[in-house]
Amino acid sequence: MKRRSPYPYWFVLPAAVVFVTLFLLPTVASFWFSLTRWDLFDAEFIGWDNYRQFFREPFLVQGLVNTLIYAFVTSGAKTVLGLLLAVLLTGGIWMQGFLRSVVFFPVLVSTIGVGITFAALMHPTKGVINLGLGLVGLHGPAWLSDPALALYSVALIDIWKGVGLATLIYIAGLAAISSEYYEASRIDGATRWQQFWRVTVPLVRPATVTVVTLSLISGLRSFDVIWATTRGGPGFSSDVLASVIYKQYQAGFYGLATAGNVILFLLITIIILPLTWWFNKREIDL
Amino acid sequence: MSLRRNMARQRNIGIVALIFASVIFILPFVYIFLMAVKTKQEAALFLFSWPQQWQFWQNLVDVVKTRNYMLLLAYFNSTVITVGAVAMLVIFGAMVGYVLQRRPSGWNRVIYGCILIGLMVPPAVVPTIWVLQGLGLFKSIYGMILIQVAYGLAFSVLLYRSFISTIPRDLDEAAIIDGATPWQVFFRVILPLLKPVTVTLIVVQSIAIFNDFTNPLYYLPGKENVTVQLTLFNFQSQFQSQFNLLFMNILLVTIPPLLVFIFFNRQIVAGMTAGAVKG
Numbered sequence: 001m002k003r004r005s006p007y008p009y010w011f012v013l014p015a016a017v018v019f020v021t022l023f024l025l026p027t028v029a030s031f032w033f034s035l036t037r038w039d040l041f042d043a044e045f046i047g048w049d050n051y052r053q054f055f056r057e058p059f060l061v062q063g064l065v066n067t068l069i070y071a072f073v074t075s076g077a078k079t080v081l082g083l084l085l086a087v088l089l090t091g092g093i094w095m096q097g098f099l100r101s102v103v104f105f106p107v108l109v110s111t112i113g114v115g116i117t118f119a120a121l122m123h124p125t126k127g128v129i130n131l132g133l134g135l136v137g138l139h140g141p142a143w144l145s146d147p148a149l150a151l152y153s154v155a156l157i158d159i160w161k162g163v164g165l166a167t168l169i170y171i172a173g174l175a176a177i178s179s180e181y182y183e184a185s186r187i188d189g190a191t192r193w194q195q196f197w198r199v200t201v202p203l204v205r206p207a208t209v210t211v212v213t214l215s216l217i218s219g220l221r222s223f224d225v226i227w228a229t230t231r232g233g234p235g236f237s238s239d240v241l242a243s244v245i246y247k248q249y250q251a252g253f254y255g256l257a258t259a260g261n262v263i264l265f266l267l268i269t270i271i272i273l274p275l276t277w278w279f280n281k282r283e284i285d286l
Numbered sequence: 287m288s289l290r291r292n293m294a295r296q297r298n299i300g301i302v303a304l305i306f307a308s309v310i311f312i313l314p315f316v317y318i319f320l321m322a323v324k325t326k327q328e329a330a331l332f333l334f335s336w337p338q339q340w341q342f343w344q345n346l347v348d349v350v351k352t353r354n355y356m357l358l359l360a361y362f363n364s365t366v367i368t369v370g371a372v373a374m375l376v377i378f379g380a381m382v383g384y385v386l387q388r389r390p391s392g393w394n395r396v397i398y399g400c401i402l403i404g405l406m407v408p409p410a411v412v413p414t415i416w417v418l419q420g421l422g423l424f425k426s427i428y429g430m431i432l433i434q435v436a437y438g439l440a441f442s443v444l445l446y447r448s449f450i451s452t453i454p455r456d457l458d459e460a461a462i463i464d465g466a467t468p469w470q471v472f473f474r475v476i477l478p479l480l481k482p483v484t485v486t487l488i489v490v491q492s493i494a495i496f497n498d499f500t501n502p503l504y505y506l507p508g509k510e511n512v513t514v515q516l517t518l519f520n521f522q523s524q525f526q527s528q529f530n531l532l533f534m535n536i537l538l539v540t541i542p543p544l545l546v547f548i549f550f551n552r553q554i555v556a557g558m559t560a561g562a563v564k565g
Contacts, residue, residue: 006458006468007389012397015378015439019400022436023409026417030410040416094300101551102311108543108554110497112518113536117314120321120529126332128317160310165558172559221408224499228519242500245411249504254412261410272406 027265034259039252050259059236060260063244066151067267070240071219073152077159078215079208082166087200089167090174100171104164111161115228118157119144147237150230154238158225162218166211173207174200209279213272220268241267318540321533329530345534352524352531356509357517357538364514366427367502368495371434372488375442378435379487380480383446384472388458397443404440411504418505430506434495442487445560449483450476482553489550490557493543514539 034050036043054060089100106114121128122143130140143153181199190198223242226232232239232247239247241264248257313334321329323342350357386397414433415424423429453476461471499515506513512520518535525532547554 005389006462006471007385008468009385009393011381011385011472015382018378018432018436019404019439022414022417022433023404026410026413027407029413029416033413040419088303092296093303094297095304096300099303099307102307105547106311108493108547110515110518110539112499112515113539116518116522116532116536117318120332121314121317123332128332128334168555169559217406249412258410258412261408264408268406268408
């Protein structure tokens with residue numbers, strides 16, 4: 001007689017029921033509903049019309065472009081600044097533990113609260129940032145109300161809030177590098193600069209993979225900071241896919257909103273899967 | 287000689303870093319506090335200045351009383367959602383992580399696939415509302431709890447799976463020989479041993495769920511269902527001319543994560559860096 005496993009599959013059941021009903025099912029259904037005109041009760045099949053509209057309306061296309069800009073700017077900055085901060089904060093400097101906490105704390109704070117605070121700090125005439133720049137004789141820009149700048153200003157807030165997580169991951173990555181590598185390279189006469197490029201950067205790779213992947217995914221999906229500061233404005237200058245989806249949903253265009261969701265899903269898949277594959281492939285080469 | 291010079295150098299770098307970090311990372315929080323204790327007129331100036339007149343207590347009372355004590359209701363709702371969802375994430379996540387780690391089979395590929403999807407794919411919001419409506423869970427706290435469970439499961443399972451791999455199988459086998467049922471092995475033997483990772487999970491997920499804005503915005507509309515982050519968002523338009531109250535509200539939502547951070551610093555770091563080294 002076959003003994004029953006002490007690890008029964010029904011242990012997976014509660015989690016599976018919740019995940020399948022509230023995550024997988026809506027995701028699968030979104031492909032169908034994106035091809036319909038839909039009011040939550042009746043769905044009328046209209047083929048690719050929602051997608052055609054998405055790529056024809058200039059402001060929707062701009063939302064798509066902005067999403068890419070936003071994700072790559074925030075992810076790039078978090079990766080570079082995170083590594084530099086982590087190197088600085090593992091060098092045994094004075095008040096190191098306190099500084100780590102200070103850099104990390106914004107990660108845990110409400111995004112809406114941060115957004116409102118920075119909207120006040122970035123006020124074009126009364127804001128602390130521009131008053132401070134004025135003190136040193138610089139004329140600060142209209143951070144959030146200049147259409148050419150708004151998206152980058154929001155990205156700046158996002159970087160401020162998120163760089164602590166990248167730093168934390170890099171600190172953990174740096175701690176895993178054996179000090180022997182640094183000693184050996186110093187005996188060989190390597191400078192600090194060479195050590196950074198030849199030892200730190202290659203050996204901290206697993207952390208880099210995590211930071212890049214995490215920050216790209218969250219950047220592509222970003223909604224809170226934008227909604228708390230500009231709500232996609234002025235005009236549509238700082239709209240991203242997530243805010244476009246919300247606006248179409250509010251306006252009652254459920255089919256179009258769902259098409260936006262599918263596009264976001266495809267965009268993330270197209271960017272993240274090859275990236276992960278490439279990262280893993282390089283790992284084997286090493 | 288050289289050692290002392292090196293120490294002095296580390297100290298100097300530290301001082302410079304401290305000044306920069308203070309300006310960039312601490313001043314915004316000081317600003318929140320200063321704005322929160324000012325009078326209406328003074329707060330409207332947006333200045334980074336010492337309040338001429340302290341109004342801490344009155345602003346606090348005013349914010350709490352706004353819209354018929356909406357903030358208290360919001361704290362209640364957010365607490366119920368957070369506690370409910372985190373409790374389920376702990377039990378369900380640990381159960382899946384346990385079977386996933388202990389019983390290799392073809393199903394594991396399916397589970398890993400689901401974890402990858404759960405971590406990466408953005409939720410399809412309108413179809414989710416459609417499902418919730420079909421189940422009678424739209425605009426309900428229970429629906430919101432289940433949504434947070436569905437969205438947090440992938441992270442929870444991953445965290446538990448890697449921790450369970452450090453618990454020797456001998457323990458399970460000893461309990462089985464003693465006649466324990468699978469249920470007893472898990473709840474009496476394994477789950478208590480998972481305490482360190484459970485604390486980490488509770489802290490990290492609580493902060494994430496408490497701070498969540500987007501999901502309640504979509505799935506939990508309605509005045510009686512308001513959550514803490516949504517009050518902040520609602521007050522943003524209501525307090526256009528009362529920035530002191532708006533910032534008092536920001537101060538109030540910043541204090542819980544600050545307290546958690548002070549007491550659970552180590553667990554937060556462990557949760558946030560899980561997988562960073564192994565990749």
